Amino acid sequence: MIDKNSPIPIYHQLEEYIKAQIDNGDLEPDEAIPSERVYADMFQISRMTIRQALTNLVNDGYLYRQKGKGTFVNKKKVEQRLQGLTSFTEDMKERGFTPGSRLVSFEIIPSGREIAERLKLSENTPVYEIKRVRLADNVPMALETTYLPANLVKGLTEEIINQSLYQYIEEKLSLTIHEATQQIEASIAKEQELRLLEIEKGSPVLLILRTSHLKDGTPFEFVKSAYRADRYKFVHTMQRG
Amino acid sequence: MIDKNSPIPIYHQLEEYIKAQIDNGDLEPDEAIPSERVYADMFQISRMTIRQALTNLVNDGYLYRQKGKGTFVNKKKVEQRLQGLTSFTEDMKERGFTPGSRLVSFEIIPSGREIAERLKLSENTPVYEIKRVRLADNVPMALETTYLPANLVKGLTEEIINQSLYQYIEEKLSLTIHEATQQIEASIAKEQELRLLEIEKGSPVLLILRTSHLKDGTPFEFVKSAYRADRYKFVHTMQRG
DNA sequence: CTGCAGGGGTTGTCTATACCACAATAGACT
DNA sequence: AGTCTATTGTGGTATAGACAACCCCTGCAG
Numbered sequence: 001m002i003d004k005n006s007p008i009p010i011y012h013q014l015e016e017y018i019k020a021q022i023d024n025g026d027l028e029p030d031e032a033i034p035s036e037r038v039y040a041d042m043f044q045i046s047r048m049t050i051r052q053a054l055t056n057l058v059n060d061g062y063l064y065r066q067k068g069k070g071t072f073v074n075k076k077k078v079e080q081r082l083q084g085l086t087s088f089t090e091d092m093k094e095r096g097f098t099p100g101s102r103l104v105s106f107e108i109i110p111s112g113r114e115i116a117e118r119l120k121l122s123e124n125t126p127v128y129e130i131k132r133v134r135l136a137d138n139v140p141m142a143l144e145t146t147y148l149p150a151n152l153v154k155g156l157t158e159e160i161i162n163q164s165l166y167q168y169i170e171e172k173l174s175l176t177i178h179e180a181t182q183q184i185e186a187s188i189a190k191e192q193e194l195r196l197l198e199i200e201k202g203s204p205v206l207l208i209l210r211t212s213h214l215k216d217g218t219p220f221e222f223v224k225s226a227y228r229a230d231r232y233k234f235v236h237t238m239q240r241g
Numbered sequence: 242m243i244d245k246n247s248p249i250p251i252y253h254q255l256e257e258y259i260k261a262q263i264d265n266g267d268l269e270p271d272e273a274i275p276s277e278r279v280y281a282d283m284f285q286i287s288r289m290t291i292r293q294a295l296t297n298l299v300n301d302g303y304l305y306r307q308k309g310k311g312t313f314v315n316k317k318k319v320e321q322r323l324q325g326l327t328s329f330t331e332d333m334k335e336r337g338f339t340p341g342s343r344l345v346s347f348e349i350i351p352s353g354r355e356i357a358e359r360l361k362l363s364e365n366t367p368v369y370e371i372k373r374v375r376l377a378d379n380v381p382m383a384l385e386t387t388y389l390p391a392n393l394v395k396g397l398t399e400e401i402i403n404q405s406l407y408q409y410i411e412e413k414l415s416l417t418i419h420e421a422t423q424q425i426e427a428s429i430a431k432e433q434e435l436r437l438l439e440i441e442k443g444s445p446v447l448l449i450l451r452t453s454h455l456k457d458g459t460p461f462e463f464v465k466s467a468y469r470a471d472r473y474k475f476v477h478t479m480q481r482g
Numbered sequence: 483c484t485g486c487a488g489g490g491g492t493t494g495t496c497t498a499t500a501c502c503a504c505a506a507t508a509g510a511c512t
Numbered sequence: 513a514g515t516c517t518a519t520t521g522t523g524g525t526a527t528a529g530a531c532a533a534c535c536c537c538t539g540c541a542g
Contacts (some may be wrong), residue, residue, distance in 0.1 A: 009494080009495060009496090011495080011496090035523080036522080036523070037521085037523095045496085047497095047498090047499095048289075049495080049496055051523085052495085052496090054523095058458065059300055061458075065524090066505090066522085066523080067503070067504055067522075067524065068503075068506080068521080068522050069505060069506085069522065070521090070522060070523075179478065179479065181476065181478045182476070182479070183476050184425055184447070184474065184475040184476075184477070185447060185470060185475070186426075186427035186428070186446055186447040186448075186468075186470035187427070187445050187470060202429070202443055204427040204428050204445045205427055206427040207427075229426060229427035229428060232426075233424050233425065234424070234425040235424050236477065237423075238420065238421050238423070250525060250526090251525080251526075252526085276492060276493085277492080286527090287527045287528065288528085289527070289528085290527080293525085306492095307493080307534095307535085308493045308494065309492050309493065309494095309535035310493080310534085310535060311492060311535095363505085363506095
């Protein structure tokens with residue numbers, strides 16, 4: 001387990017050992033790991049060396065300490081990673097749901113005032129409008145409407161949408177999202193949302209309006225989503241420095 | 242310079258000392274700082290203690306090490322504000338409103354299950370509960386409830402709250418927010434919210450639950466805010482890679 | 483002149499120990 | 513039943529010393 005004669009530092013071996021235990025479930029989130037003195041006894045290693053390993057794991061977010069109580073396993077990094085620039089599909093997978101999708105409408109329309117403004121186009125420029133009901137474990141989760149400038153995203157078909165729109169955009173068109181601005185608001189579900197999300201009149205929805213930009217600042221996507229408030233919470237982590 | 246009898250840990254004193262030297266230009270980027278043994282001699286402190294201070298500064302990005310050569314000052318890290326993580330007061334000023342506040346209640350209560358979990362405390366640990374109606378141009382904008390561990394944030398008074406809670410926390414207690422997790426959901430206003438926010442029954446509210454952490458990961462603040470959906474939208478920008 | 487061995491300086495790893503501050507518990511005392 | 517106290521266990525801070533790995537420069541040998 002721990003090889004004192006290895007050229008690999010002991011503290012590093014211990015880190016890998018503990019990380020492996022976390023990954024394969026021997027240690028579960030919020031479970032206390034053995035105390036520093038126990039580890040020291042167990043492997044016949046100085047406590048300071050144990051602390052060096054644990055301190056690194058704490059800094060990496062795998063563990064957290066509580067004075068007088070012990071050292072505990074943190075939630076998986078995926079769960080606490082900042083989230084927002086992912087697609088609905090990725091988002092749902094991370095939350096443990098099986099994502100699904102039902103196409104409501106797909107057409108090219110002239111951009112109205114709001115869409116033109118969001119995508120920095122002149123009015124009446126052709127844009128794709130893709131309206132989909134997003135499912136999680138086959139239950140409606142959100143009504144999502146995507147707007148894409150037709151001159152930027154060419155040759156879109158229903159097949160592509162049903163497969164992976166993002167994959168098409170990133171791989172085939174080699175457009176990469178660099179930055180996105182989101183606006184989040186609370187509202188009461190409108191008539192169409194009530195019907196498609198299968199919720200009752202007066203139910204609250206979480207509206208997320210996202211504008212995605214390329215590296216040069218060009219907006220290339222505007223997405224308007226109405227999430228069922230009873231099933232969806234937006235989670236976000238921010239850091240300073 | 243370094244006070245061995247101070248209750249403040251020596252390594253922390255040394256961190257502050259070095260940070261100050263970097264900030265005021267006594268130490269310049271890519272300049273080597275004194276070696277660990279020199280510091281140890283200079284302050285009559287064990288080398289391991291010096292290392293603890295330097296390791297923290299390396300993790301924080303102030304310094305970098307090169308084996309066999311020395312420890313060097315890093316380039317200034319851009320002081321960037323937490324996006325979407327400003328205080329209500331700053332937020333409202335940016336939006337062009339005059340912020341205000343009305344204290345609803347202020348007491349020390351034993352932490353319930355949810356609060357204990359959010360602040361990683363054991364249940365029934367004393368916490369401050371501060372409930373305020375937040376005003377923008379003298380109109381209710383949000384009902385905000387703040388929970389702070391009483392053992393961490395000591396000596397809180399109504400005066401402090403009415404002036405600047407954050408200033409008190411950052412300057413007087415020298416606690417700095419390093420990271421925060423927000424959870425955003427939509428809901429229908431509850432009875433108390435209806436009354437205090439002066440909105441009608443069935444009105445939607447945007448709930449923002451924020452947990453703020455110190456650099457070591459200790460949660461030190463949990464804030465539950467209910468914003469009037471007709472007046473407030475949460476805006477946020479994200480970047481990739 | 484070039485090349486290489488060595489010495490002295492630096493960070494990296496590790497030990498063994500000590501005491502402190504905090505948390506939880508068990509037990510004795512109201 | 514409630515309350516205080518002592519004990520035990522935990523992580524937090526700090527010490528003094530040792531050797532390893534690495535970098536750089538200097539002086540010596542070729």
